Amino acid sequence: MTSAIVAWLAQPKDFAAGVALYEAYGPSAVYQHLFRQGETTFARTSLVRELHKLVATPAPAVLPKQPELVPERHETVPKPADVEPEPPAVDPAALAHVNAQLKALRDERSHKHAQLTAPGLRQNDRRKLAFRILDIGDEVLETMQLLKHVLAHGSLPAGPVATVDVTDAGELRRRLDNLVALRSKVRKNPKRAAELPAMEKEIKLIRAKLKS
Known part of the structure; x- marks a missing residue:
């Protein structure tokens, strides 16, 4: 051309x-x-x-073919394992309080076991001791859970909502059932007789709230 x-x-x-x-x-x-x-x-x-x-007009320049770019391969660096947060500082007073409760319960259980094997023990007394040992076992488990909470969170758990402030009927019935069962156990243990008036008052309050 x-x-x-x-x-x-x-x-x-x-x-x-x-x-x-x-x-x-x-x-x-x-x-x-x-x-x-x-x-x-x-x-x-x-x-x-x-x-x-x-x-x-110059002919369009033919650009040299660009070498095909090969994407760089990046070595996948494994993420470091999640670092567990340090446990909170434990309140010494709370820890001492729970440990004291646990020690008192275990000491009482050991004492009851010794009484249970005493010669000449009447059947009725033996039965009372056996029931108390069972109750102590439940209380030890509850206290162990309390100890775990203190070690994990650093303090005692917040106390339960007072019955007078509870409005849920299901929660009220649950508390009533627990109190009635506990009252039966306490009545069998003369040493815990002082707890009965407060329990009776609480039971009366719950029943009144359920009727209202």
């Missing part, structure tokens, strides 16, 4: 040949239509100018 146009531009006498070159290589349909109308001064001037543009 370039050599033919350059050759024509060197001797631009044949207008028709120049028009043919532009028809073959020129991009503008407007100029193609103009040149088909015949030779005029304006048409010849425009034809020479436009063919010069075609020769002067």
Whole structure:
């Protein structure tokens, strides 16, 4: 293409040949239509100018093929194991209180066991001692749970909601059942007789709230 146009531009006498070159290589349909109308001064001037543009326009550069980018492989670094938070500082007074309760219960249980094996013990007394030993076992388990709570959270758990503030009927019935069962045990243990008035008062309060 370039050599033919350059050759024509060197001797631009044949207008028709120049028009043919532009028809073959020129991009503008407007100029193609103009040149088909015949030779005029304006048409010849425009034809020479436009063919010069075609020769002067460099061919698009062919860029070298870029090497294919291979994504970098990153070694997966394992995350460090979650660091367990440090346990909270334990309240010494709370810990001492629970340990004292636990020791007192275990001492009492050992003493009751010794009494249980004493010679000449009446059957009725033996039964009372056995029931108390069973109760102590339950209290030891409860105190152990309390000790775990203190070690895990650093303090004693918040106290239960007072019965006078409880409005849920299900919770009231649960407390009533527990108190009635506990009252039966306490009645069998003369040493815990002092606890009965408070229990009776609590039972009476719950029953009144359930009726209201």
